[in-house]
Amino acid sequence: MNKSITIQVCMGTGGMAAGGSEVLDAFESLMREKNIPAEFKKECSMHKVGCRGLCARDVLVDVIADNRRTIYQYIKPEMVERIVDEHIVGGNPVSEWQVDEDYHKFHEKQVKVVLSDCGNIDPEDINAYMAVDGYKAVEKVFASMTPEEVIDMIKKSGLRGRGGAGFPTGVKWEACRKAEAGQKYIICNADEGDPGAFMDRAVIEGNPHAVIEGMIIGAYAIGASKGYVYIRAEYPLAVERLKKAINVSRERGFLGKNIFGKGFDFDIKIKLGAGAFVCGEETALIASIEGQRGMPRAKPPFPVHRGLWGKPTVINNVETLANIPYIIKKGHEWFSSYGTEKSKGTKVFALTGKIKNSGLIEVPMGITLREIIYDIGGGIENEKALKAVQTGGPSGGCITTGMLDINMDYESLAKVGSIVGSGGMIVLDEDDCMVNVAKYFLQFTQSESCGKCVPCRIGTKRLLEIMDRITKGAGRQGDIELLEKLSNDIKAASLCGLGQTAPNPVLSTIKYFREEYEAHLQGKCPAKACNELLTYHIIEEFCKGCGACLRACPAGAITGEKKKPHTIAPEICIKCGACFDVCKFKAVGKE
Amino acid sequence: MEKRLQGLIEDFKKNEGNIISLLQETQEVFGYIPEEAVYRLSEELDMPASNFFGVATFYAQFYLKPRGKNIITACCGTACHVKGSDRIINSLKRDLNLADEQNTTEDKKFTLEQVACVGACSIAPVVIINKKVYGKMNSDKMAKELKALKEDGNE
Structure with a gap:
């Protein structure tokens, strides 16, 4: 008979969307109903955990009975009773609901530092974090290290900013330490604006105390008494958990006046972002905290010299800060044993798009893209062919199938015209049009351009117009060369990182998929994704005359009698693709 | 006021x-x-x-016009985009009779918003209806949810 039972239910944003809280409720009420803890005199606990990576399999539930862990996938509330009866009471795990080999493969090549406690501990319970040596790093720092020693250790670890630019964290801290001022600030940048990236959300939702601990250590190192977390309002769950964590941390005396009795004051405030991508840029972020329009200014002076309200300020990304406690506890040699010569440690990537095992992964820097896609990701969805992997979001570029053995580190990616960025990694297959993908990113950066400098404000607008006409079949000869020239001008002349990198997706797709651009100029979309360039028709031999397309067509372009092949009137068709989506017999063709 | x-x-x-x-x-x-x-x-x-x-x-978060009773937020992040968020948005616009630049219905029952990314990319495409997150959406599922909301309002 089991002596102890622990049940962990994944409740990140992914887990909640799949019904995580209902599953946890079902466990709680069933266990109570069946009187399980009392009846068996078991030690019994049930709690939520943060993201554990493979969100596509949610709701994931761990049942740990006498130290034996069983992991269940795709759990719904109505499945809970059987788990309780057969596994918890009967002692026999329900084998058909357990995770398969793919799940284990997904984790095999990963190295978890930042995510090591994410998905294992209850993010809303400070004691759970303390039980895994939480706040031990800050204790060690206050007991035995000078600020200079902390900075030295971070420098030696080789940790570089995980937000995108990859600037050495220790060097940034040192510059701020040396700046003379009565007041300094540390800011945690949690304004994860890149579409297709959710590393920071997952870290804050899964282990908010690690970020707070990293901030306290950073504040001590640079001599800051005030800290801010600038977090986007689009992450309500992360905001809520962070608020809770800060309050509890303050109650325990880890934040506030004279923390750890060492005469050092430090406290953290949360600032909600109001939805502007450009606020990920350091100087724009500062303007936004000050209550103004989030517009960047020219650098230098850098924020470490003149930052928030004119005072020296360090801005670190969430993942960077969450690394700090682990480096302090385990030493810089341990941290730098992972990674490549110039890119140390691990990196969290958001692996999404047309990939089988979509989710959050943490891998040593320098791992090959092939390992990520095929060993961890399990290959491409629906047996399609891989076309490219887009990294670094709207500031990044694409990596093609010929470059799969590339090492994922700052230098190697820069060499092929892409970036690590904050860690978004979108897998594209044969059905994706590269011109369309580039246009998508450009639409994003163009609408997020703050408008302060001309090259970005007007340049991205003109770029988008050219891209738009190309995808609509109105491209002109010379457009590709024009795109290249304009892109290079925007990169050279823009004020901040947004404009300087906005043309990257365009340049990168032209470099590797020029033939797709040329095909569009000829009026063809090879991937059959650009609607304006397609015509839809019914393939008579496959059509069963079921009428599904006829009902779905919003334009009334489809006619036909029941059980007889239908037809699409091209002059009425609005090319929305609704018929293609609903047809179960593959009888709608597009050319 | x-x-x-x-x-x-x-x-x-x-x-x-x-x-x-x-x-x-x-x-x-x-x-x-x-x-x-x-x-x-x-x-x-x-x-x-x-x-x-x-x-x-x-800032995208501020609204200068009143919003509808039900807020539908369609995620337009990269993962959602390559998994067909455009189709969902277009069919929603048709179902709600929204013109190009319009995002709240005449009767103020629905507001359709698009957001750059909600960070739930592994369950793309994502739609948030009145703060509840729905993953792996498609036009069919969306139409059903919408119907339920419309009927709810008629009671």
Whole structure:
């Protein structure tokens, strides 16, 4: 008979969307109903955990009975009773609901530092974090290290900013330490604006105390008494958990006046972002905290010299800060044993798009893209062919199938015209049009351009117009060369990182998929994704005359009698693709 | 309006607050930022109204028009985009009879918003209906949810 039972239910944003809280409720009420803890005199606990990576399999539930862990996938509330009866009471795990080999493969090549406690501990319970040596790093720092020693250790670890630019964290801290001022600030940048990236959300939702601990250590190192977390309002769950964590941390005396009795004051405030991508840029972020329009200014002076309200300020990304406690506890040699010569440690990537095992992964820097896609990701969805992997979001570029053995580190990616960025990694297959993908990113950066400098404000607008006409079949000869020239001008002349990198997706797709651009100029979309360039028709031999397309067509372009092949009137068709989506017999063709 | 704004104004004066927080609070109270509220704030705090409008129009989070009873937020992140969020948005627009630039229905029952990324990419495409996150969406599922909401309102 089991002596102890622990049940962990994944409740990140992914887990909640799949019904995580209902599953946890079902466990709680069933266990109570069946009187399980009392009846068996078991030690019994049930709690939520943060993201554990493979969100596509949610709701994931761990049942740990006498130290034996069983992991269940795709759990719904109505499945809970059987788990309780057969596994918890009967002692026999329900084998058909357990995770398969793919799940284990997904984790095999990963190295978890930042995510090591994410998905294992209850993010809303400070004691759970303390039980895994939480706040031990800050204790060690206050007991035995000078600020200079902390900075030295971070420098030696080789940790570089995980937000995108990859600037050495220790060097940034040192510059701020040396700046003379009565007041300094540390800011945690949690304004994860890149579409297709959710590393920071997952870290804050899964282990908010690690970020707070990293901030306290950073504040001590640079001599800051005030800290801010600038977090986007689009992450309500992360905001809520962070608020809770800060309050509890303050109650325990880890934040506030004279923390750890060492005469050092430090406290953290949360600032909600109001939805502007450009606020990920350091100087724009500062303007936004000050209550103004989030517009960047020219650098230098850098924020470490003149930052928030004119005072020296360090801005670190969430993942960077969450690394700090682990480096302090385990030493810089341990941290730098992972990674490549110039890119140390691990990196969290958001692996999404047309990939089988979509989710959050943490891998040593320098791992090959092939390992990520095929060993961890399990290959491409629906047996399609891989076309490219887009990294670094709207500031990044694409990596093609010929470059799969590339090492994922700052230098190697820069060499092929892409970036690590904050860690978004979108897998594209044969059905994706590269011109369309580039246009998508450009639409994003163009609408997020703050408008302060001309090259970005007007340049991205003109770029988008050219891209738009190309995808609509109105491209002109010379457009590709024009795109290249304009892109290079925007990169050279823009004020901040947004404009300087906005043309990257365009340049990168032209470099590797020029033939797709040329095909569009000829009026063809090879991937059959650009609607304006397609015509839809019914393939008579496959059509069963079921009428599904006829009902779905919003334009009334489809006619036909029941059980007889239908037809699409091209002059009425609005090319929305609704018929293609609903047809179960593959009888709608597009050319 | 006077009363509800007065508290915010006093808070602002006491705490040397900033414009973004003040507008966030104003929006919390009214559900959007009414033009009269801005003029009132401008007068009371002796700051040009353009400061407020400047901030309000800069950030995506602020609404200068009243919003619908039900808020549908379609995620347009990269993962959602390559998994067909466009189709969902287009069919929603058709179902709700929304013109190109319009995002709230005439009867103020629905507002359709698009957001850059909600960070739930592994369950793309994602739609948030009245703050509840729905993953792996498609036009069919969306139509069903919409129907339920429409019927709910008729009771």
